[in-house]
Amino acid sequence: MSILRGPRPMWKRKQEIATEIIPDCPTCGKRGQVVCIPKYGIVTMMCIDCLIEWSSLTHDCPVCGEPNNYAVPGTCVACYKKKKKKHGVA
Numbered sequence: 001m002s003i004l005r006g007p008r009p010m011w012k013r014k015q016e017i018a019t020e021i022i023p024d025c026p027t028c029g030k031r032g033q034v035v036c037i038p039k040y041g042i043v044t045m046m047c048i049d050c051l052i053e054w055s056s057l058t059h060d061c062p063v064c065g066e067p068n069n070y071a072v073p074g075t076c077v078a079c080y081k082k083k084k085k086k087h088g089v090a
């Protein structure tokens, strides 16, 4: 019996299994806050009222097509900065 051998179980973190964009608290419906640096287009959201966390996909940037790292539509930070520079918006 060698059941102790082999890969250790992978503890799947919530944000790795997000399958949809959920910007609002699943409990109270309030807009959630991003609580960690998004990666791979998945972000952890938190409701400060309910003190719960959930994972959400982020939207895609309409300019470059990459995940914008926000749970709301819009351009990514890189494109936002570029745009800002280009148009000279203060």
Ligand SMILES: [Zn+2]
Pocket: 025, 026, 027, 028, 029, 030, 047, 048, 049, 050, 051
């Ligand atoms: Zn809530």
Ligand SMILES: [Zn+2]
Pocket: 061, 062, 063, 064, 065, 066, 075, 076, 077, 078, 079, 080
């Ligand atoms: Zn972009």
